[in-house]
Amino acid sequence: MNFNPKHKASNLLLLIASFAIVSLILWNTNSFFKKFKEEERNKMEIWAMAQSEFLSLAVDADPGNLHIKIFQNNTSTPMILVNKDNSIKVNNMPLALIKDTSLIRKKIATFRNENRPISIDYKGETLATLYYGNSEVLNKLKYYPIALLLIICLFGTVIYFLFKTNKTxxxxxxxxxxxxxxxxxxxxxxxxxxxxxxxxxxxxxxxxxxxxxxxDIFRLETITERFSKIGSLPILKECDIVEETKNAYDYLRLRSSKFIQFSFHSQVDHMPVMLNSALYNWTIENLVKNGIDAMKGKGSIAIEIIPHGHMVRILISDTGSGIPKKNFSTIFTPGATSKKRGWGLGLSLAKRIVEEYHKGKIKVLSSSKEGTIMQIALKINK
Structure with a gap:
């Protein structure tokens, strides 16, 4: 994207400010994540301490309201408690997991990677080991920076295309x-x-x-009329597509090199189509001249008109060197040209005339080293 030189300093300042804001948000998010993780660790250590005291109580002893309150309040952190007799207690996890020992082992390994296990000891004896994972809130917070970056990238892409569209x-x-x-x-x-x-x-x-x-003066008047209509909505009227195409063909045939062999064929004598004659003839001339350039001034140009349902197809073929398949769509882009001289506007204007003004279609029907066939499809006026 090319920026106006007058605005380069402000654009650079805006870019730096945006980068600083994004970096600050990511840093704050990371700090908050670490702090939240430490708080969960503290909460689990308190839970483990309460569990240690609870396991050390006599069977008929009253655990007390504090222990019960601590146990009841922990409803978000998934835990697996492995007692010294290898019995397992699962909290805040799916009930189906309790019956599957293989899944429990996998979870224990996962929890061990996420958080350091807490050993529950009493008087030097290990009563149990607590494995715990990140809570749902912490897991969501972990992916928040990624989501934020994706949103920023999406926003940047939208801004880029807005600038590009405005520039176009x-x-x-x-x-x-x-x-x-x-x-x-x-x-x-x-x-x-x-x-x-x-x-x-x-x-x-x-x-x-x-x-x-x-x-030739009439021709110059026609060219002047064409240029004056660019950017304006052209007026369409019912015309005979065969006659209009033949007129453009005859003009070019009489003014082209004798080394170019021209042929014209139509499957119908008359076909009514809503046209702007000046712009349509311009399109035909552009396609024919492109074919002549591709043949380096020596070869054959053929124009054929074929009805097809409610559409009529105009085929312009040449015996030039052909167009690579990867360039079939890009040749209609403004500025795209293989010529040493030229602005690459002919085919882009042809596409605009056919598709925007006449609501038709234009495309490369086929191309090889033996030549190229361009196709224009227009709706028949019935």
């Missing part, structure tokens, strides 16, 4: 502004060319020259 939006506005300004700048010399061409028609020159200039 700004870039889109910039490209739209540049396109509109380009259209505006082209308008002035274009008007002059129209006047000069009309003047040429009055002179004694070959009328075919003026006719061809008219075609």
């Amino acid at each position: 939006s700004e870039q889109n506005k910039l490209w739209a502004g540049m396109a509109k300004e380009t259209a505006h700048q082209i308008g002035t010399p274009l008007s002059s060319l129209l006047g000069w061409n009309e003047l040429l028609k009055t002179e004694n020159i070959n009328p075919e020259i003026a006719k061809e200039i008219d075609k």
Whole structure:
């Protein structure tokens, strides 16, 4: 993520402050965990002391309210008490565990790793050994820092994508502004060319020259119209997809190298589709020119129109070097280009025109060393 240079100092300060706050929270959590663990240890040592006195009492002796109170209050810490005769007493644990000695042994090993066992002694004699684990609250607290870090990472990811989305939006506005300004700048010399061409028609020159200039002027007007529509919601109207595709095909065929072989085939003579003609023709031209570039100016370009249910497919194929499969989706990303010259905007604009404006689909249908087939799918207007 690229930050504005003017804001680098404040961004760095914010990053340092965030890191300090997170570190402080984690340190406090760790300190609280250790303190809570020490308190549980003290509680268990008191319980063990009470148990020692209780085991040393005569059979008919009254244990006293204090001992009973201590035993009753411990309801959260899981314990296993192993007496000197190897009898076992389990507290605050599932009842099913009491009957399974193998599970009890595993629990004793687990508790021994979590906390140091407490030996219950009386007059130098070991009456029992107390094994205890972490309470449910302590276990939850142990994983709190991990949960906190995950939340912070999630929050950071959201912030990153917000910045990235905002940056992309700004870039889109910039490209739209540049396109509109380009259209505006082209308008002035274009008007002059129209006047000069009309003047040429009055002179004694070959009328075919003026006719061809008219075609190119019309082409410049079309390009100007396309650029002026970038960033604006285009107007769609019912058009014949066969005719519109053929017009774009014919224009490119007449102005391309003689080493390029063009072919056009449609399975239908007429197919109504809601289109913006200028933007659709631009898309076809982009795909055809990309194919010509991939063939290095020598090869075959084929355009085919195929109805498919409620959709119509337009296939543009070339005999170029192909596109690696891993790049099938990334080629539509702004800036993605394999050319030494170019901004990598052609296919990204084509995708936007087809999918956002015409609600269709565009994709690489197939590609290999023998060539590439691009597919546009549009809804038929019925």
